[in-house]
Each structure stands twice: as structure tokens, then as C-alpha cells.
Amino acid sequence: MSSLRLGRFLLLLLLNHELSLSASRSFSVDYQNDCFRKDGEKFRYISGSIHYSRMPRAYWKDRLLKMYMAGLNAIQTYIPWNFHEESPGRYSFSGDRDVEHFLQLAQDIGLLVILRPGPYICAEWDMGGLPAWLLQKKDIVLRSSDPDYIAAVDSWMGKLLPMMKPYLYQNGGPIISVQVENEYGSYFACDYNYMRHLSKLMRSYLGEETVLFTTDGASLGFLKCGTIQGVYATVDFGAGSNVSAAFNVQRHAEPNGPLVNSEYYTGWLDLWGSPHSVVSSTKVAKTLNEILAIGANVNMYMFIGGTNFGYWNGAVAPYSPQPTSYDYDAPLTEAGDLTEKYFAIREVIKMYRKIPEGIIPPSSPKYSYGAVKMKLLQTVSEALETLSFSGPVESMFPQTFTDLKQAFGYVLYRTELPVDCSTPTPLSSPLNGVRDRAYVSVNGVAAGILERNKVLTINVTGKAGSQVDVLVENMGRINYGKNINDFKGLVYNLTLGNVALKGWTMYSLSIDEAINQGIFWEMITKSSDQLPPTALSLPAFYGGSFIIPDGIPDLPQDTYISLPKWRKGQVWINGFNLGRYWPSRGPQVTLFVPATVLSTDAPNNVTILELEAAPCLSSSCIVDFTTTPILNETVKYHHKQRWAKFRADLFGH
Ligand SMILES: *[C@@H]1O[C@H](CO)[C@@H](O)[C@H](O)[C@H]1NC(C)=O
Ligand SMILES: *[C@@H]1O[C@H](CO)[C@@H](O)[C@H](O)[C@H]1NC(C)=O
Ligand SMILES: *[C@@H]1O[C@H](CO)[C@@H](O)[C@H](O)[C@H]1NC(C)=O
Ligand SMILES: *[C@@H]1O[C@H](CO)[C@@H](O)[C@H](O)[C@H]1NC(C)=O
Numbered sequence: 001m002s003s004l005r006l007g008r009f010l011l012l013l014l015l016n017h018e019l020s021l022s023a024s025r026s027f028s029v030d031y032q033n034d035c036f037r038k039d040g041e042k043f044r045y046i047s048g049s050i051h052y053s054r055m056p057r058a059y060w061k062d063r064l065l066k067m068y069m070a071g072l073n074a075i076q077t078y079i080p081w082n083f084h085e086e087s088p089g090r091y092s093f094s095g096d097r098d099v100e101h102f103l104q105l106a107q108d109i110g111l112l113v114i115l116r117p118g119p120y121i122c123a124e125w126d127m128g129g130l131p132a133w134l135l136q137k138k139d140i141v142l143r144s145s146d147p148d149y150i151a152a153v154d155s156w157m158g159k160l161l162p163m164m165k166p167y168l169y170q171n172g173g174p175i176i177s178v179q180v181e182n183e184y185g186s187y188f189a190c191d192y193n194y195m196r197h198l199s200k201l202m203r204s205y206l207g208e209e210t211v212l213f214t215t216d217g218a219s220l221g222f223l224k225c226g227t228i229q230g231v232y233a234t235v236d237f238g239a240g241s242n243v244s245a246a247f248n249v250q251r252h253a254e255p256n257g258p259l260v261n262s263e264y265y266t267g268w269l270d271l272w273g274s275p276h277s278v279v280s281s282t283k284v285a286k287t288l289n290e291i292l293a294i295g296a297n298v299n300m301y302m303f304i305g306g307t308n309f310g311y312w313n314g315a316v317a318p319y320s321p322q323p324t325s326y327d328y329d330a331p332l333t334e335a336g337d338l339t340e341k342y343f344a345i346r347e348v349i350k351m352y353r354k355i356p357e358g359i360i361p362p363s364s365p366k367y368s369y370g371a372v373k374m375k376l377l378q379t380v381s382e383a384l385e386t387l388s389f390s391g392p393v394e395s396m397f398p399q400t401f402t403d404l405k406q407a408f409g410y411v412l413y414r415t416e417l418p419v420d421c422s423t424p425t426p427l428s429s430p431l432n433g434v435r436d437r438a439y440v441s442v443n444g445v446a447a448g449i450l451e452r453n454k455v456l457t458i459n460v461t462g463k464a465g466s467q468v469d470v471l472v473e474n475m476g477r478i479n480y481g482k483n484i485n486d487f488k489g490l491v492y493n494l495t496l497g498n499v500a501l502k503g504w505t506m507y508s509l510s511i512d513e514a515i516n517q518g519i520f521w522e523m524i525t526k527s528s529d530q531l532p533p534t535a536l537s538l539p540a541f542y543g544g545s546f547i548i549p550d551g552i553p554d555l556p557q558d559t560y561i562s563l564p565k566w567r568k569g570q571v572w573i574n575g576f577n578l579g580r581y582w583p584s585r586g587p588q589v590t591l592f593v594p595a596t597v598l599s600t601d602a603p604n605n606v607t608i609l610e611l612e613a614a615p616c617l618s619s620s621c622i623v624d625f626t627t628t629p630i631l632n633e634t635v636k637y638h639h640k641q642r643w644a645k646f647r648a649d650l651f652g653h
């Protein structure tokens, strides 16, 4: 054979191989027999949700293996756009963001993947996964045919979908189906052109044969705007629901084809200030059994919730943010531990499919590193020069985080009292424009806290010309409903008496970068860590370190940090942002600390930004590392009724 002919022969061989590959690997909807078909065989999935963005990369394998051992044959995951494109065109797909590695692990373990690339994902994730920089067009209509929104979506999908394509089932990968948008029927816009555009976009990158689907709440009202011709309609509902009634709703949109519950709730989300959500194992197992008994496909949301590290939590409207833990009362805990619910679910699955033999990976041991003494480092106002990498911006009236090109965290707004306030004078946000919480001081003395929807006025006193510092915290963007255009910072004027305050200097704070560069550790700590016993003190940084003991095998291990008598703030270990703590509101009291952030080679550095008041009067200026999580402390700030209504509105239970 000439080399040319040999080449052609090899090419034919290759083509044949690819043809036989695609013939042997196929996944489709069988409308005649009301089921899915995989490689030509009747197929039903029993799946669980896991969000790689909510756990360290080093733990992905362990969590997936536990899901496999529970008897699942698939997992479902979201891709949060804002996790991968933090500013336009700057992509990040490495380390904890390496979604390809995650998909590969799932496949290696023997799990298929149901992919939910959004672009909107809800997920109790900041802004439902949409990047905050979309708000640079102030009147953008998100999740619609708005041309600026579509342009951003097209460029993101143009990056993401070609990466996903080799992982499609028919191309040799684990992905059997891909969701278009998320619960679009719950959104006010009802823009069919947008949904058509998305499905066409996905088809153009992923091919005609890929199973695309939508998911909506199990009521006809939701299906109206959520479903679209040519994309398979599925529903979601929780434990205790009337299974046949819920699937009747799906049948309304899909008279034939497999029954699918894309989000079967094993638990529920939490909000700061509302009681911890729990759903009993018995109830979860009972409804799961009903779903499987009629041959339906199911994805359990969540199978493991994980953690909203850093600033990633979302919020519901009327504004109420989710806590750091996304434990969800799921069958695997936030730390990946096995629960009674895990085994109850496994027993149910056992009745319907052969589950893998072998040893289930055990719950990970936790270690109590004990109490760590904390020292005052600097107040935020003192550290301003160090924290403001880009330098201050000045303007007559306040600018938002978006104006300042800051996505997350904290901005300090500074101005002066224009007049003498010798008697208590109201400092207000008459239009409820503090997004979301503002820590106010006058001439270096804490004056009070303004909070979105809750506290719109405080009193201040001081002479004309006194410095007013307003540290504004972004507590997480709304992730559900029509208010997802959630601008942060001071979005309207603050008034003193009836007059808008003017002449602002604004400092974007690069706190995470500063902590990562070890800037605080080079500072001379304050001579005294004894603060006066005030109800409120200035927002300030505190630091402490601890060494992992020698001679104990298998350290470091996971742990939980508890912050007894600390009020509200943010905590980092070795520069890793563990998230927000707010034990004074609850229900979450401890924060999960994965061993992956700890070091045995050097002292472990704990940095705290306490926003209200540190317990540093006496020896109680400590944090504690313990072996048990507390996520269900009684809450001190109730809005239970509103929460109950929100739940009922959403899912009718
Ligand atoms: C469940 O829904 C079905 C169909 O709508 C209905 O016939 C049945 O009575 C319901 N069951 C209960 C317990 O409400
Ligand atoms: C502010 O001070 C006035 C006068 O002392 C008082 O009536 C009012 O209740 C105070 N308002 C707040 C929000 O503390
Ligand atoms: C702030 O107040 C000024 C003066 O009343 C007004 O011109 C401006 O529009 C206000 N800004 C906002 C965001 O409300
Ligand atoms: C903690 O900070 C000290 C002082 O800057 C540094 O030497 C040490 O490496 C840090 N520890 C870790 C684990 O990064």
C-alpha cells in the first residue's frame, strides 16, 4: 500500500470506529414506550444532585463514590456562570473550578451526568449563577431576549459548550442530557424567543441527537412559560407530594415519554433568621418509593449540599439571604458524612436495581483543634490604605458596587456631617437603598447598623465636619424571582434629616487579596486586645494561629469552627474564605472547615472580620475548633410566617 492509500485506509478505519462508537453509545427519549433508551436498551435513571462549586476538589471523588454506593446511576450538576467568568472574557476552569475533571471522575466511578449549564441556575447561589457584571447595563432584562444579555450568553455558551461536547454520552463521555435554563416558568418574563434561542444555541454546539430538557414546578401555571417545543418537559416536587397528581402535570406537557422528577427535594434550604429546615427520612423514603414504583426517573435535590464558601450564597425576596452552610438536610451532610437518610434511600433503591457491592467510604473523622486566642489587628478604617488596592473614587452621590466594578464583599463609603447634630439626628435610607447591611461610625465611634428591609433609620450625633464611615456589606444577591437585578452598596441616597448626604469618597476593598498576601500578619498587632464593653464596636480584623499537633496520625482532619459570642462577620483560614458567620441570628452556628485548607508545615492563620462587636473583653476572645456542627440553633430573629408563605407559594407544601 502506498502511504497515501494507507492513510486513507486508516482514516476509514477511524471513521468506522467512530460510527460504531456512536451506534453503540446512544441516549434518547422513547415516546412509544414512555421511557429513556440508552444504547438501545430501556433505561431509567436514579440520580442525585451535587454541586462541584460547593466542595473542595480533593473531596469530589469521595462524594461521588458515596453516591455510587447508594445505588445511584447518575448525578446532576449545575454550572454556575459567575463561578467561571468573574469578569467579561476572563475564564477560570482550574482547581476547584475544573468542571472537566469533575465530569471525568463521575465517569470513572460509573455515574452518568445530567448537566444543567443554565445560564440561569437559581441554586441558592449568588444571582442564580448570573455574573453581577451583567448589571453594568443598568436596565438589562435578565433571562430574556434583551440583546446585551443574549450577547453575553452567546459568548459564554460559545466557551462552555464546546468544552462539554466531548463529554456527551454519544461522544464517549458521561453526559446523557442537558437542561435548558431552569424553572423558567416561574419567571415573569415568559419570553419564548429567549427559550427558543437557548435551545437552538445548545443544539448548534451539542448536536441534534442530544436530549435537551426543561424543569418546572409541578403545576400547570409553571409549565405555561417554562416548556418549549422540541425540548423534553420535566417537573420537580418534594417528599409528601401527591406523586400521581404531580406527574399528571408533566403528562399535560408530555403526553408520552418517560416520567421525570428533576428535583426531588430530600431536604430544604435555610435562611439566616429562620429555623433550620429538616425533612424526615421516613417521608423522603416513602415518596421516593412511590416515584420508583411507577417506573419514573428521579433526581434527588440535593444528594449532598456542601458549602457556600466565600460570598457565594444567594438570597430570596423579600430580601433574606441564605447562610454559609448548604447542608440542605441531604442524605450526605455538608461534610460528606453518611446519615440515616442515606441508608433509608439506599434501602428503597435496592428494591428497584442491583446496587454495587463493596464497602461504602466511611464518614470522615473530625478533629478538635481546641480554642485559639484572637488578637485585634486593625479596624477596617485604619486598614483602608492597605485594603483599597485601586484607591478611592469620589462622587457627589453614592455609587453602587457595579459602578465601582466590585462584585462581592465590602465597600467603605466616607463623607462628613454637613451640619452640627448636637441632638440625635436621623440618618436614613428612605428608599430602602442599603444593600444589604451598613455599619455606620461617626468620628471613629460606632453609631449603628442599617439593614435592608429591616432598619432604615438610626440616630447620629456629632459636630459639622465629623467623618462618617459607612461600611456596606453585600450579603448575597437574590437568586429567585423578578428581583434578581440586585444592585449592591448604597443604591439610593442616605439622608441626614431630610437632606441627601453629598461628597462621598468610596473605597473598594480587596480584603481577600490582602489576606492572601499576608498583609495583616506583617502588621504590628495592637498593644491591647481589651476593647471597651460597648454594645457595638468598629468593624475590625482579628487574627490568631494554631499548630496541628505532631504524632497524631492522619492529621489534618476536617473540623468545625465555632465563634462563641462573636456577632457577625467573615472568617478566613490560611487565606481561604470559609464564609459568613452570624450566630447572633442563627440558625447556623459553626462553619465547616475542610482539612484541605489546613497545613501541618506552618502555623494555621485564622483571620476574622467582625462587623458588630468582638467578645474581646476578657479571656473569651477565642474561636474554637470542634467535632460537631451546629446548624439548628434557635433563631433570634423570626420571620417564620413569611418564610412559610414563600415555601407554600413555591411548592404547595
Ligand atoms: C392524588 O392525586 C390523584 C390524581 O389527581 C387523585 O386522584 C388522588 O385522590 C390524590 N390522592 C390524595 C391522597 O390526595
Ligand atoms: C432618634 O432620636 C429621637 C429623639 O431622641 C427619638 O425619638 C427616636 O426614637 C430615635 N430614633 C431611633 C431610630 O433611634
Ligand atoms: C440623590 O439625591 C440627589 C439630590 O436630591 C438626586 O439628584 C439624585 O438623583 C439622588 N440619587 C439617587 C440614586 O437617588
Ligand atoms: C501564617 O502566617 C505566617 C506569618 O506570615 C506564615 O509564616 C505562615 O506560613 C502562615 N501559615 C500558612 C499555613 O500559610
Ligand SMILES: *[C@@H]1O[C@H](CO)[C@@H](O)[C@H](O)[C@H]1NC(C)=O
Binding pocket: 632, 633, 634
Ligand atoms: C439540633 O440538632 C441536633 C442533632 O440532630 C439535636 O440533637 C438538637 O436537639 C437540635 N437542636 C434544636 C434546637 O433543634
